[in-house]
Amino acid sequence: MMTLLKHVVFxxxxxxxxxxxxxxxxxxISNNEKLLVGVANEMPADKYDFVPTGGEFRGVRSFGKxxxxxxxxxxxxxxxxxxxxxxxxxxxxxxxxxxxxKADVVAYLQGSFDALHRAAATVDERxxxxxxxxxxxxxxxxxxxxxxxxxxxxxxxYGQVVEYLRMNGVIPPESR
Numbered sequence: 503m504m505t506l507l508k509h510v511v512f513x514x515x516x517x518x519x520x521x522x523x524x525x526x527x528x529x530x531i532s533n534n535e536k537l538l539v540g541v542a543n544e545m546p547a548d549k550y551d552f553v554p555t556g557g558e559f560r561g562v563r564s565f566g567k568x569x570x571x572x573x574x575x576x577x578x579x580x581x582x583x584x585x586x587x588x589x590x591x592x593x594x595x596x597x598x599x600x601x602x603x604k605a606d607v608v609a610y611l612q613g614s615f616d617a618l619h620r621a622a623a624t625v626d627e628r629x630x631x632x633x634x635x636x637x638x639x640x641x642x643x644x645x646x647x648x649x650x651x652x653x654x655x656x657x658x659x660y661g662q663v664v665e666y667l668r669m670n671g672v673i674p675p676e677s678r
Contacts, residue, residue: 580614
């Protein structure tokens with residue numbers, strides 16, 4: 503999986519003819535940030551506890567918990583790359599239990615993108631694909647691969663929360 507992510511990021515760097523590597527990663531982060539924070543802002547506050555009920559949805563996360571989960575993974579990656587503390591809320595990929603309101607969830611999500619931007623700023627051509635200690639288990643990873651993986655993960659959850667918005671009659675910002 504990391505080899506594929508490494509290849510994707512490398513191809514993006516070549517296609518964009520961008521240097522340093524951090525600039526390309528920053529653009530990818532900004533795109534995901536626009537999408538995910540956009541849907542977070544669109545969902546009405548009273549729908550942050552929404553969980554689909556029609557069909558097979560037993561045990562799925564609520565809208566707010568989907569966003570906190572995506573943010574927790576981004577904090578995990580960013581803090582690991584920055585050498586900052588990783589807490590249980592991050593390593594268990596759930597986010598803090600105390601964060602429940604729309605305003606708090608949006609702030610936590612925005613903070614995770616800010617942290618990811620800071621981590622990407624430390625990536626350069628020398629260290630982008632250099633192996634580092636595994637963040638997710640013992641497998642070696644790379645800075646560019648971890649950031650790309652966090653963004654792919656957030657994109658997955660973006661697709662899920664877009665459906666949550668539509669189930670509540672809200673058209674996602676990027677679909678207007």
